[in-house]
Amino acid sequence: MTARTRLWIAFGFVATVIVCLIAVGVAKSMSYDLTVAQVLGARPGPEVPVTVSGQIVGGTVSWLPNHESLTFAIHDQGQSGELYVTYHGLRPDDFTNGWPIVVSGTVERSGVLDATQLLIKCPSKYTAGSNSDTYTSSNT
Amino acid sequence: MLVGDVGRSALFLLIFVVPCSLILGIGSVWRKSLRLGTAARWSVVVQFALIAVASACLIDLLVTLNFRYVYVADYTSRGLELLYRIAAFWGGDAGSLLLWVLVLSLYLLVASRIRHVHSEQMIPAVIAVMSFILLFFVLVLNFVANPFVVSAVAPANGNGLNALLQNPGMTVHPVNLYLGYVGFTVPFAYGMAALFLKKTDAVWLTVTRKWTLISWLFLSCGILYGARWSYEELGWGGYWAWDPIENAALMPWIAATAFLHSAIIQERRGQLKKWNIVLVSLTYLLTIFGTALTRGGLLWSIHAFANGPVGTVFMSFVGVMFVLTVAMIAWRFPSLTPDVRFEAAVSRETGFMMNNLLFIGALFAVFWGTLFPIISEAVTGSQMLVSGPFYDSVVLPIGVALVLLMGVGPLLAWRRSQLGRLGAMLVWPLIAAIGIGVFTYALGYHNLLSLVSYMAAGFTVVATFMEFIRAAVARKRVTNDPPLRSIYRLVANNRRRYGGYVVHMAVVIMVLGFASTGAYAKQITANMAPGQSVSVGDYLLTFLGLRTVDRPGKEELQGEMLVQTLHPFATLGVLLPSVDFFISGDQPTTNMGLYSLPLDDLYVVLDGSDFKTGQSLFEIHLNPLVGFIWFGGYLYVAGTFLSLWPERRKGRTRALARRGREAALVDLADLEYDFRMGKIDEASYQQTRSLLAGAAADRDPSISGRSRLEQELAARLAVAPVKGES
Numbered sequence: 117m118t119a120r121t122r123l124w125i126a127f128g129f130v131a132t133v134i135v136c137l138i139a140v141g142v143a144k145s146m147s148y149d150l151t152v153a154q155v156l157g158a159r160p161g162p163e164v165p166v167t168v169s170g171q172i173v174g175g176t177v178s179w180l181p182n183h184e185s186l187t188f189a190i191h192d193q194g195q196s197g198e199l200y201v202t203y204h205g206l207r208p209d210d211f212t213n214g215w216p217i218v219v220s221g222t223v224e225r226s227g228v229l230d231a232t233q234l235l236i237k238c239p240s241k242y243t244a245g246s247n248s249d250t251y252t253s254s255n256t
Numbered sequence: 257m258l259v260g261d262v263g264r265s266a267l268f269l270l271i272f273v274v275p276c277s278l279i280l281g282i283g284s285v286w287r288k289s290l291r292l293g294t295a296a297r298w299s300v301v302v303q304f305a306l307i308a309v310a311s312a313c314l315i316d317l318l319v320t321l322n323f324r325y326v327y328v329a330d331y332t333s334r335g336l337e338l339l340y341r342i343a344a345f346w347g348g349d350a351g352s353l354l355l356w357v358l359v360l361s362l363y364l365l366v367a368s369r370i371r372h373v374h375s376e377q378m379i380p381a382v383i384a385v386m387s388f389i390l391l392f393f394v395l396v397l398n399f400v401a402n403p404f405v406v407s408a409v410a411p412a413n414g415n416g417l418n419a420l421l422q423n424p425g426m427t428v429h430p431v432n433l434y435l436g437y438v439g440f441t442v443p444f445a446y447g448m449a450a451l452f453l454k455k456t457d458a459v460w461l462t463v464t465r466k467w468t469l470i471s472w473l474f475l476s477c478g479i480l481y482g483a484r485w486s487y488e489e490l491g492w493g494g495y496w497a498w499d500p501i502e503n504a505a506l507m508p509w510i511a512a513t514a515f516l517h518s519a520i521i522q523e524r525r526g527q528l529k530k531w532n533i534v535l536v537s538l539t540y541l542l543t544i545f546g547t548a549l550t551r552g553g554l555l556w557s558i559h560a561f562a563n564g565p566v567g568t569v570f571m572s573f574v575g576v577m578f579v580l581t582v583a584m585i586a587w588r589f590p591s592l593t594p595d596v597r598f599e600a601a602v603s604r605e606t607g608f609m610m611n612n613l614l615f616i617g618a619l620f621a622v623f624w625g626t627l628f629p630i631i632s633e634a635v636t637g638s639q640m641l642v643s644g645p646f647y648d649s650v651v652l653p654i655g656v657a658l659v660l661l662m663g664v665g666p667l668l669a670w671r672r673s674q675l676g677r678l679g680a681m682l683v684w685p686l687i688a689a690i691g692i693g694v695f696t697y698a699l700g701y702h703n704l705l706s707l708v709s710y711m712a713a714g715f716t717v718v719a720t721f722m723e724f725i726r727a728a729v730a731r732k733r734v735t736n737d738p739p740l741r742s743i744y745r746l747v748a749n750n751r752r753r754y755g756g757y758v759v760h761m762a763v764v765i766m767v768l769g770f771a772s773t774g775a776y777a778k779q780i781t782a783n784m785a786p787g788q789s790v791s792v793g794d795y796l797l798t799f800l801g802l803r804t805v806d807r808p809g810k811e812e813l814q815g816e817m818l819v820q821t822l823h824p825f826a827t828l829g830v831l832l833p834s835v836d837f838f839i840s841g842d843q844p845t846t847n848m849g850l851y852s853l854p855l856d857d858l859y860v861v862l863d864g865s866d867f868k869t870g871q872s873l874f875e876i877h878l879n880p881l882v883g884f885i886w887f888g889g890y891l892y893v894a895g896t897f898l899s900l901w902p903e904r905r906k907g908r909t910r911a912l913a914r915r916g917r918e919a920a921l922v923d924l925a926d927l928e929y930d931f932r933m934g935k936i937d938e939a940s941y942q943q944t945r946s947l948l949a950g951a952a953a954d955r956d957p958s959i960s961g962r963s964r965l966e967q968e969l970a971a972r973l974a975v976a977p978v979k980g981e982s
Contacts, residue, residue, distance in 0.1 A: 122601035134617035137650045145646040149639040181864050181873045
């Protein structure tokens with residue numbers, strides 16, 4: 117067996133391992149990225165992990181510090197349908213009306229999304245004005 | 257208005273000047289005209305002067321708060337500190353693009369003055385490539401994101417810079433990223449010029465090595481400082497979220513790191529020419545792809561970047577550059593043949609190739625994960641995404657393999673390693689790794705990935721240390737220099753190599769931090785009344801009460817938290833996590849309290865308070881070894897500087913005389929070290945040595961006899977004439 121052949125076998129093996137790691141990693145951590153309207157329409161079951169993008173409906177936010185329980189609704193921009201979310205963990209800073217949020221978790225049979233992670237925009241460059249908030253919060 | 261008019265006019269003039277540089281560069285290459293080449297060089301000076309004027313004008317408008325200009329009104333306000341008025345230069349789309357252009361034109365100016373063996377032919381081609389890229393930015397600045405746009409009515413005050421961005425990090429993190437991103441344009445332009453001119457030896461790599469290394473250092477600092485800024489400012493207890501925008505900066509860094517390693521093979525052995533041109537192109541394309549992601553709103557990110565037209569324009573530019581680059585590589589592919597073939601499956605060269613395979617695997621994983629929403633939607637019609645655990649499960653194991661390879665790589669001999677000798681050199685590192693594994697397991701640290709990371713770190717530290725000692729001993733034997741002098745000379749004469757080893761050690765230290773925080777960080781929330789205590793790990797935290805402090809423009813609510821250790825019982829100090837309430841009515845922001853110890857970070861966030869009772873909710877993180885990440889970062893910079901420091905022997909001549917005596921002497925010197933350090937046996941040594949000695953004599957007729965060659969080699973090794981093993 118030539119040096120070149122042995123090299124190709126070794127590299128092929130390593131590349132296969134990497135591809136397998138990627139395939140397994142995707143299968144384990146993949147979730148559907150949906151809008152509020154898609155969740156309300158499709159009603160995915162609690163066995164399907166979902167990630168839902170929307171905007172916070174300010175008047176629905178309820179925060180119980182003693183229970184570390186945060187309940188709120190989100191909606192698609194310019195749409196009326198609301199998806200209620202419960203989250204057990206800390207309330208992010210500046211949890212304000214209309215601010216974009218991404219919620220990951222599963223939708224219970226009641227239609228409420230039980231969130232394991234909240235992602236809210238972080239202030240970064242390029243966006244004018246002081247209207248951006250920050251937080252990454254997770255209880256996973 | 258005058259200053260703004262001057263700035264706008266300077267930007268406008270660039271629409272004509274930059275194409276002139278492009279045409280002059282192409283003309284010089286086409287006609288092989290030195291006169292046109294000189295004109296191209298001078299046009300570069302004009303480019304830089306115009307961009308510098310435009311930049312100075314924008315800074316003047318920002319500093320003087322001229323709200324007639326939309327950009328100034330968007331990113332500054334009355335009362336904003338001078339430092340942040342200047343930082344607003346890169347705070348918005350248009351300004352940051354102007355900074356990009358300023359850095360690019362400065363780099364082009366410097367690159368156009370470099371002299372080397374092919375400079376008369378290559379520099380006009382480099383000017384043409386970089387001017388083509390610059391032209392894109394100039395057009396965007398003039399027609400898509402112009403920082404000198406005037407509003408009909410000047411507002412009384414500006415929007416100001418976001419409160420969280422009013423942080424010294426704003427002056428460090430973005431600028432470092434730009435300096436890194438833009439810097440990769442130079443090696444890319446040189447690579448394309450080398451391809452076009454069929455100068456596919458290692459000259460372009462040698463000339464641009466420092467550009468690549470400096471750009472890589474800036475990008476590394478930008479990424480690392482961004483992580484630290486996030487950790488210390490945002491109050492979430494972490495430093496990396498695998499967000500698309502973060503990945504956008506990581507991807508070119510991975511490609512550049514692979515390139516830095518593979519370039520060594522081409523410089524030393526004339527191999528991997530195709531791969532190097534692909535890697536340098538990939539690195540550059542990823543910098544503009546990352547910028548397109550950042551500006552385009554193509555993917556959802558926790559970072560609130562713009563969704564304006566700049567992203568779309570950038571993505572189109574990525575497409576154009578991709579097609580042109582692929583076409584150029586395909587056109588000149590036949591000229592990229594290696595000087596020699598690989599001699600053995602196990603050698604230093606193949607070690608570098610394995611390193612590249614692992615880096616590319618990590619890059620592909622990050623790329624795949626980042627673009628998975630787009631890919632999944634295109635394939636299945638449903639948008640899906642992957643989160644942090646995906647990256648952790650793929651990139652971290654690859655990272656551990658790379659750490660192990662850092663230990664094995666230096667033990668490999670050039671050309672051909674002997675497995676028996678390699679195995680013997682690996683015994684002590686393996687014993688150390690197993691010992692560390694047993695010890696940490698016995699201490700109760702059972703997380704598999706972190707355990708393997710600690711073992712890999714121990715393996716690599718011992719292997720690198722022993723390699724260094726072997727080299728120092730080998731040198732001492734033949735020179736009879738005192739040990740300290742021998743070590744000093746060894747490092748001084750091989751700064752590139754030992755600078756690289758220092759960077760490897762820095763990475764090992766950082767890996768310890770990543771592994772520990774990833775596996776053993778603790779987080780609790782505590783709803784506490786004044787006087788109550790809570791223990792986290794070996795620390796006792798007692799909430800003393802709330803207090804308010806008036807600050808300019810805001811009121812700060814502080815929670816006083818006494819920190820004590822339990823074993824032995826001792827008081828460390830008081831932490832003051834706080835919340836800022838702004839008089840302007842802006843949303844309140846939290847400031848975490850951080851107590852950094854050598855082995856732990858105590859990180860406390862005040863999350864809510866009842867002002868009447870003082871009852872407060874705290875989020876408390878205990879992050880082990882997080883300080884190792886930042887300390888490793890400093891060592892990383894030091895190692896890179898060591899690697900950058902010019903060697904006494906002109907390294908440049910190595911590649912410029914690749915087929916000359918210098919190259920043969922370099923190979924002979926390495927062979928001597930490999931033999932004396934026990935990497936190869938005497939038979940292999942003698943065989944390779946006679947080949948190299950013959951080649952050196954053939955290549956330089958002035959070396960008439962063996963004794964002359966021995967003297968030359970001795971001078972290179974800084975030793976007495978070599979007569980075999982002493």
